[in-house]
Amino acid sequence: MNRIPAKRRILLSVAYDGTAYHGFARLKEDPKTIEAELDAALTALLGVRTEVTGASRTDSGVHAMGNAAVFDTVSTIPTGNFPDALNTKLPYDIRVRAAREVSGDFHPRHTDTIKTYRYEIDNESIADPLRYRYAMQVGHELDIERMNKAASFLIGEHDFKSFCSVHTQAKTTRREITDIEVVRKTEQTVYITVRGHGFLYNMVRIIAGTLIEAGRGRIEPQEIMEILKAEDRTANPGFTAVAKGLTLLDIEFSELEEK
């Protein structure tokens, strides 16, 4: 009577070096996406075509330490065995770090989350070749205090239309940033850490580019208020910082029931 195994939904925590990939989301006729690699590894492991649904569709070149994806399976493989089993089938620059079973109606994009991103700056006049893949080089002196002052105006709920790509298709451009912190990690390294409930297209990279301009003295920290008020990307002189400096560190799901 018990011949049909129960279907489980499994949530994976996924880390990757995005350098070689055209972003997270699967693309027609382009196998070089994180999602396509996860699909291929799962399909090979389970012997049946399986597709993941990702939590964050990171851009081409963006990295992750803690992106997430779910898939459904009727296999009897114990949940805790999925990371090692999938990692033997994945390329070295994608690693499944953890797996847990979640309820069958859990959707990683239709639930409230807090995402933490880090933007890394290689702040020296000649780029460090060992950080070329993971940091944006900025040769100019950066005033960290000014950057934090500018960042303080972005914290809270605002209309971030001036901080998102003009190509956004979001219904609303209101978002809440819970925290931004700019720290000089070493003499040559500056980290911008941004936490919030969902982000618009290119939003963290535009925040990083705007804070870099504030750090160089080309934007006054108080100007951020006017830039926000303009609700217009072209009113923001901050550039979109390159993708390679951005890493999605973590996603916290507020309503995640363990099964």
Added chain:
Amino acid sequence: MNRIPAKRRILLSVAYDGTAYHGFARLKEDPKTIEAELDAALTALLGVRTEVTGASRTDSGVHAMGNAAVFDTVSTIPTGNFPDALNTKLPYDIRVRAAREVSGDFHPRHTDTIKTYRYEIDNESIADPLRYRYAMQVGHELDIERMNKAASFLIGEHDFKSFCSVHTQAKTTRREITDIEVVRKTEQTVYITVRGHGFLYNMVRIIAGTLIEAGRGRIEPQEIMEILKAEDRTANPGFTAVAKGLTLLDIEFSELEEK
């Protein structure tokens, strides 16, 4: 009368991600070496075939923050302009970080130096894809105190025949290590830093592999004394740690006269 420009010898400080290269030293019919790339950049810049002489012939896959190389030139390019001028001609994973004029008889391998190497360990059960290129993953727990205790027996002048490749062609296998320090940099990262006056072939990688075995509990720290005394690589159960975890951080030249 002053038509023939004076010949200068210039010392470059060179950093590189060694992942894509077959080591530092130029090889016949193999253009993927650091030396060949430096030669090509200098030759393109100066318009005349120019070859560098390197300080340390790092192995295939080994990285550097501060390797060094000299070349001779009769060009009138100011010494301080060489880094930027060469970096426009070099691939992004090789950077010239500094240049200075040295005396015409300075040879970077025929002078006493102190070299500092760092071996990086990614100490977690699932490898971090953002450190895959620069660290060796060790999933086992490592006892840092034991590693430092084992390292203490290596400091000083010894015959390091048990810690060098059997393929060494060195006349003597006596070397002096001035310092070894093992630190847990973060919860997941262990750094082994080794300083000394010249090293034998694979010596730092064998030291790293031996200290990892000590950290796992498979070698007792005091055994290092017997391993040294054996003067035989096969008497050392320590493995040769993979090249990608090794970075040449710095070379200090003891008799470097500034010109």
